[in-house]
Amino acid sequence: xxxxxxxxxxxxxxxxxxxxxxxxxxxxxxxxxxxxxxxxxxxxxxxxxxxxxxxxxxxxxxxxxxxxxxxxxxxxxxxxxxxxxxxxxxxxxxxxxxxxxxxxxxxxxxxxxxxxxxxxxxxxxxxxxxxxxxxxxxxxxxxxxxxxxxxxxxxxxxxxxxxxxxxxxxxxxxxxxxxxxxxxxxxxxxxxxxxxxxxxxxxxxxxxxxxxxxxxxxxxxxxxxxxxxxxxxxxxxxxxxxxxxxxxxxxxxxxxxxxxxxxxxxxxxxxxxxxxxxxxxxxxxxxxxxxxxxxxxxxxxxxxxxxxxxxxxxxxxxxxxxx
Amino acid sequence: xxxxxxxxxxxxxxxxxxxxxxxxxxxxxxxxxxxxxxxxxxxxxxxxxxxxxxxxxxxxxxxxxxxxxxxxxxxxxxxxxxxxxxxxxxxxxxxxxxxxxxxxxxxxxxxxxxxxxxxxxxxxxxxxxxxxxxxxxxxxxxxxxxxxxxxxxxxxxxxxxxxxxxxxxxxxxxxxxxxxxxxxxxxxxxxxxxxxxxxxxxxxxxxxxxxxxxxxxxxxxxxxxxxxxxxxxxxxxxxxxxxxxxxxxxxxxxxxxx
Numbered sequence: 001x002x003x004x005x006x007x008x009x010x011x012x013x014x015x016x017x018x019x020x021x022x023x024x025x026x027x028x029x030x031x032x033x034x035x036x037x038x039x040x041x042x043x044x045x046x047x048x049x050x051x052x053x054x055x056x057x058x059x060x061x062x063x064x065x066x067x068x069x070x071x072x073x074x075x076x077x078x079x080x081x082x083x084x085x086x087x088x089x090x091x092x093x094x095x096x097x098x099x100x101x102x103x104x105x106x107x108x109x110x111x112x113x114x115x116x117x118x119x120x121x122x123x124x125x126x127x128x129x130x131x132x133x134x135x136x137x138x139x140x141x142x143x144x145x146x147x148x149x150x151x152x153x154x155x156x157x158x159x160x161x162x163x164x165x166x167x168x169x170x171x172x173x174x175x176x177x178x179x180x181x182x183x184x185x186x187x188x189x190x191x192x193x194x195x196x197x198x199x200x201x202x203x204x205x206x207x208x209x210x211x212x213x214x215x216x217x218x219x220x221x222x223x224x225x226x227x228x229x230x231x232x233x234x235x236x237x238x239x240x241x242x243x244x245x246x247x248x249x250x251x252x253x254x255x256x257x258x259x260x261x262x263x264x265x266x267x268x269x270x271x272x273x274x275x276x277x278x279x280x281x282x283x284x285x286x287x288x289x290x291x292x293x294x295x296x297x298x299x300x301x302x303x304x305x306x307x308x309x310x311x312x313x314x315x316x317x318x319x320x321x322x323x
Numbered sequence: 324x325x326x327x328x329x330x331x332x333x334x335x336x337x338x339x340x341x342x343x344x345x346x347x348x349x350x351x352x353x354x355x356x357x358x359x360x361x362x363x364x365x366x367x368x369x370x371x372x373x374x375x376x377x378x379x380x381x382x383x384x385x386x387x388x389x390x391x392x393x394x395x396x397x398x399x400x401x402x403x404x405x406x407x408x409x410x411x412x413x414x415x416x417x418x419x420x421x422x423x424x425x426x427x428x429x430x431x432x433x434x435x436x437x438x439x440x441x442x443x444x445x446x447x448x449x450x451x452x453x454x455x456x457x458x459x460x461x462x463x464x465x466x467x468x469x470x471x472x473x474x475x476x477x478x479x480x481x482x483x484x485x486x487x488x489x490x491x492x493x494x495x496x497x498x499x500x501x502x503x504x505x506x507x508x509x510x511x512x513x514x515x516x517x518x519x520x521x522x523x524x525x526x527x528x529x530x531x532x533x534x535x536x537x538x539x540x541x542x543x544x545x546x547x548x549x550x551x552x553x554x555x556x557x558x559x560x561x562x563x564x565x566x567x568x569x570x571x572x573x574x575x576x577x578x579x580x581x
Binding site: 172173176177180181182184185187188191192194195196197198199200201202203213308 | 406414416436
């Protein structure tokens with residue numbers, strides 16, 4: 001049971017947070033909280049590929065789209081559980097969405113992960129665009145009109161807890177993976193592929209493994225996104241979405257879970273927090289400030305907010321030492 | 324049953340119009356400490372790369388314990404018991420010394436994703452076995468105090484040592500050392516010679532090493548292959564190599580009549 005102690009504590013904390021948000025904040029903040037959770041999933045899962053395994057993927061929105069549409073279609077058609085247990089349906093459709101995205105990851109990953117650096121980036125970028133254009137032309141998924149009428153989670157608390165559960169699952173999966181031989185295999189691929197191969201690591205398999213797992217959670221993120229907004233269209237999953245995911249990973253620090261989480265919060269909140277400025281000045285400076293902040297960040301801390309450190313490392317290094 | 328562990332049968336490596344290695348042939352007996360020498364650019368490292376699967380030979384085959392290694396990837400060859408170090412150190416620089424060694428033991432684990440996620444007994448047992456083994460190896464090389472340091476923080480000599488530890492962690496039958504003494508001073512080289520002799524005893528290893536330090540090669544190698552311009556020109560024990568006119572010519576140039 002020891003293995004479940006920390007995840008349980010974390011889930012309880014999220015429960016408390018859900019209650020606080022439900023009774024202390026308005027619908028806008030609640031929606032922001034949901035988007036933060038989606039972005040957490042996106043950044044953590046992309047970190048597995050870009051940060052830990054060192055493969056530059058630029059098509060994360062593609063996998064998110066696959067998951068989102070799979071969940072949208074699934075939740076509109078799957079009615080296994082009756083009214084009070086609708087969450088049961090969402091569990092099934094979300095798993096399905098993740099599985100489908102993971103399968104897409106396998107299809108893209110197997111041939112393309114033999115490529116390195118820029119080449120892999122271009123292939124994954126191409127994949128993201130292919131998914132988007134394909135969706136534009138799929139009439140049964142709404143085509144350019146988008147997919148509307150996706151059932152929502154009902155109330156905020158159940159939706160928040162559902163999303164939190166997946167975020168925690170993603171976090172603990174990657175966290176524990178990185179403390180295992182699989183995780184060390186990922187890192188060895190990033191550090192030196194030739195040496196890893198010579199030490200008996202099947203590098204192609206490692207990369208595909210990371211890619212598939214990452215795609216799975218991107219698909220889950222898409223599924224949750226679809227249920228939050230109730231409406232998705234191909235334009236929700238443009239190249240910019242993929243870039244956004246990369247920004248979160250780089251901003252937080254390649255190979256830092258803490259960084260991914262913090263960056264997801266910042267990247268979601270910052271553009272919204274700058275809104276009052278627009279009312280004040282009358283011109284939309286949000287994106288200017290946002291990009292300036294990113295540029296400054298990269299100059300001052302090129303390794304990202306946390307580098308490769310986790311919260312525990314930061315605590316030991318700065319807080320404990322000074323006391 | 325023959326006692327040959329590693330055999331190269333006419334291996335040739337052609338890069339475009341350049342024949343880097345030309346039908347090289349040799350056998351290494353079980354338990355032997357063999358050396359591969361030759362002037363710069365003779366093709367020594369290319370031979371290593373062919374043996375370990377980094378390059379596929381254009382012609383010829385490599386046999387490990389009588390089995391052909393043709394078409395196998397480097398990691399598969401490693402699983403069959405051949406480990407190596409690199410001429411220009413290739414450690415996992417940003418990882419800890421311990422992780423460097425643990426990565427090399429990956430092939431001996433078989434727990435899956437679910438075991439990892441739930442931290443089952445299988446996971447914990449195998450992780451413990453890996454850590455014990457890695458620590459034991461680090462102790463032999465007096466690196467146990469640096470287990471948590473980043474590999475790139477080690478001094479040069481210790482980085483070379485760590486490369487050997489990492490190769491040993493794969494449980495090899497034969498270990499290929501590519502210039503293990505490069506950049507080491509006299510006493511470090513001497514120390515290294517002792518270490519190589521020691522690990523060979525302790526792990527019942529066969530060793531093949533490339534080296535420029537003639538003292539080291541002549542001092543410990545039982546059988547030496549000399550390569551020049553991609554061709555094997557001589558083979559035998561140190562005494563024979565030292566007096567071979569062909570070897571002297573390769574290193575010092577042909578004799579000129581005055």
